Amino acid sequence: MSQILIKNAHVINPETELDEVIDIAINGSKIAGLGKSVSKDFKAKEVIDAKDHWVLPGLVDLSAYLREPGQENKTRIPFETYSAASAGITRICCMPEPLCAIDSGAMVKLIRSKVKKAGYSRVSVIGALSQHLKGEQLSHMGSLKYVGCVGLSQGHAPVKDLSTLRKAMEYAVTFDMPLFLHPIDHSLMITGGMHEGALSTRLGLNPIPVAAETAAMAQILTLVEQTQSPVHFCRLSSSDSMKMLKQAKDSGLPVTADVAAHQLFLTEMDVCDYNPLCHTVPPLRSERDRDALRQAASDGLIDAICSDHQPHEIDAKLAPFEETSPGISAFETLLPLTMRLVEEKVLSKTQAISYLTNKPAKLIRKRSGNIEVGRAADFSIYDPNEFWQLETEKMTSRGKNTPFSGWGFNGKTIKTFVRGKKVYDLNEGL
Amino acid sequence: MQLTADGKLKHFLTTEGIPPLLLEEILDRAEQFVSLPGKAQVKAPLLRGKTVMNLFFENSTRTRTTFELAAKRLSADLVNLDIRNSATSKGESLLDTIRNIEAMGCDMFVVRHSSSSAAHFIAKYCAPHISVINAGDGRHAHPTQAMLDMLTIRQHKPDFTPLKIAIVGDIKHSRVARSEIHALNTLCAGEIRVIAPITLMPNGIEDMGVKVYTNMEEGLKDLDVVIMLRLQHERMNTAQLPSVREYYARYGLTEERLKLAKPDAIVMHPGPVNRGVEIDSRVADGSQSVILQQVTNGVAVRMAVMSMAIASQASLAKEKGAS
Numbered sequence: 128m129s130q131i132l133i134k135n136a137h138v139i140n141p142e143t144e145l146d147e148v149i150d151i152a153i154n155g156s157k158i159a160g161l162g163k164s165v166s167k168d169f170k171a172k173e174v175i176d177a178k179d180h181w182v183l184p185g186l187v188d189l190s191a192y193l194r195e196p197g198q199e200n201k202t203r204i205p206f207e208t209y210s211a212a213s214a215g216i217t218r219i220c221c222m223p224e225p226l227c228a229i230d231s232g233a234m235v236k237l238i239r240s241k242v243k244k245a246g247y248s249r250v251s252v253i254g255a256l257s258q259h260l261k262g263e264q265l266s267h268m269g270s271l272k273y274v275g276c277v278g279l280s281q282g283h284a285p286v287k288d289l290s291t292l293r294k295a296m297e298y299a300v301t302f303d304m305p306l307f308l309h310p311i312d313h314s315l316m317i318t319g320g321m322h323e324g325a326l327s328t329r330l331g332l333n334p335i336p337v338a339a340e341t342a343a344m345a346q347i348l349t350l351v352e353q354t355q356s357p358v359h360f361c362r363l364s365s366s367d368s369m370k371m372l373k374q375a376k377d378s379g380l381p382v383t384a385d386v387a388a389h390q391l392f393l394t395e396m397d398v399c400d401y402n403p404l405c406h407t408v409p410p411l412r413s414e415r416d417r418d419a420l421r422q423a424a425s426d427g428l429i430d431a432i433c434s435d436h437q438p439h440e441i442d443a444k445l446a447p448f449e450e451t452s453p454g455i456s457a458f459e460t461l462l463p464l465t466m467r468l469v470e471e472k473v474l475s476k477t478q479a480i481s482y483l484t485n486k487p488a489k490l491i492r493k494r495s496g497n498i499e500v501g502r503a504a505d506f507s508i509y510d511p512n513e514f515w516q517l518e519t520e521k522m523t524s525r526g527k528n529t530p531f532s533g534w535g536f537n538g539k540t541i542k543t544f545v546r547g548k549k550v551y552d553l554n555e556g557l
Numbered sequence: 558m559q560l561t562a563d564g565k566l567k568h569f570l571t572t573e574g575i576p577p578l579l580l581e582e583i584l585d586r587a588e589q590f591v592s593l594p595g596k597a598q599v600k601a602p603l604l605r606g607k608t609v610m611n612l613f614f615e616n617s618t619r620t621r622t623t624f625e626l627a628a629k630r631l632s633a634d635l636v637n638l639d640i641r642n643s644a645t646s647k648g649e650s651l652l653d654t655i656r657n658i659e660a661m662g663c664d665m666f667v668v669r670h671s672s673s674s675a676a677h678f679i680a681k682y683c684a685p686h687i688s689v690i691n692a693g694d695g696r697h698a699h700p701t702q703a704m705l706d707m708l709t710i711r712q713h714k715p716d717f718t719p720l721k722i723a724i725v726g727d728i729k730h731s732r733v734a735r736s737e738i739h740a741l742n743t744l745c746a747g748e749i750r751v752i753a754p755i756t757l758m759p760n761g762i763e764d765m766g767v768k769v770y771t772n773m774e775e776g777l778k779d780l781d782v783v784i785m786l787r788l789q790h791e792r793m794n795t796a797q798l799p800s801v802r803e804y805y806a807r808y809g810l811t812e813e814r815l816k817l818a819k820p821d822a823i824v825m826h827p828g829p830v831n832r833g834v835e836i837d838s839r840v841a842d843g844s845q846s847v848i849l850q851q852v853t854n855g856v857a858v859r860m861a862v863m864s865m866a867i868a869s870q871a872s873l874a875k876e877k878g879a880s
Contacts, residue, residue: 319672325761329573331673331697331732334760401674445652445682447672449695 132171185217185505202525319449366419438526456526703736726786
């Protein structure tokens, strides 16, 4: 049983609007006291002085692909849950993908047991919306809920038709399961493409219009209006989608949305030398779109920022652009990029942390991302003054596919705790 | 990436960004290689002892053959690899294929691939002593085709600046159109037009410095050069066009339509020609057509590019030896 006292910690906890320097007592897996509520006779076995450091609630990442079971050549659960811990992420939502469809209770149990055995960050499983993610037959949503899935998604795979999608939405409501949908119209979405515009024309890459997202979004919104089933839009990428989201929220539809951190920084221009590391789905869009996403984040229109972590083996990116696998290995840049938005005065400090903690936690209906007495002791210690440069060789993830190599960041996670247990320590290389 | 530090041609991947003097050097050199019909071929020894690998990941007869002839006329050893049917179909990655062929020893890759940027990719990852010539990558670039078209234009109309030139047809999927537009802009052509229905017109093409026309008659007015593109049959099935018949009716180059251009306008086509689809036989075989001259020039331009790339390698090697 761990009994830890963290002294002089600058705790920033958006959920309780806490932002001050206090002591934290941890007893076992729970937070036993904060500031004045730390009892005088609390006997700590370990005392950590967090002077000049921040203590942040454990980050909740709404989307990651852990690749196991099915694609062990890319990475395995222990490596990625450790990588998440090293980035201050204590809860990962693991997404279904065609080679690991997560459409049965057995699959969920397998993933959970591997996560437990690894013993780093927690994993919440998002199950498949349809069997084998084929978009035809509904998945066993009731059973998936029973084994602890926090939501359902079709990933990037298409649903056969609108009637199937509507039934899926209705059936999900039956079991009160949140839906995490990527708005993608597959007839407009050409694999291996990039944002449609003058640059895609010059580079001769397949153009993906903004309508590939907005047309699908409009269809989903129509169904939401009819069925009143809550839908979360995953990884919105365009200015027009933000307009539609605002309209939908203003008219009271039960919709929420997130944006991947890299979409708030990169644009189509980053693809200009066919950089396969900037091959993403949805594609990096124009500067205007990126600015609209930043504005939406600043206005509080979106509900979360996520990493959309997609680790790949080296070969997956060693090919001509359109033949490479899309995605970025992004755990380690989630917090640094989001904090950079604070430096660039897009977000306030509390807003930024909230987008990574209590807000995403609410979307999966968890009480994570909150430092409060009696809650699980999931948190990280963060040094806001540590300047570091991202080097791919030093990444903790097995996937080294990041376009942010060489970027400098202010602030680094130095220790991470899950259930009161230290699972990462920068200095010990735990 | 395609130029050496002192501005010589190392690879030829795209016409974009190549300085005008270098483009003109390619044309001047090619002019020397142009052979007169019926005259005996004299082999130039410029590539003696060099090995050229023709890597064709995609079908081609004309381009492959002209590269082959060009290499042979420069005394190179040439190997044709029809990769479509071998390595890649067995699951080998492009990079492994390149590394393996490299290990056999060679000095130049001529690459045709269905993915845009394939030639860039190979140039980036192959050994530093190898030159890469792009023989067409996806819908991105086909620089030697563009240069042989420039040569053909120059032979008829020596000054580019007053010329009105139109490219007609499937601009969206055409690497030839993109490479021609870059080359024409660099050579200061007076006016470049693209003519096509909107389904075959890529988004933002105006930014490349062209005027967009959707009406064939309007676009043809006062032209000095008409470049027709091949309409690929497979496009017909993907709702880009209703039918071949309608395309010919609206965009086919007929004798009547050609009259809208200047009387001394020349008609070009990169081939293979679809008679009765994009062009009337009477125009293709007519007095204004220079289609076969383009093919002849193709060998000369490829000889020029290959010899320049090998020469830049030699000067690089010399520098290394000196230092």
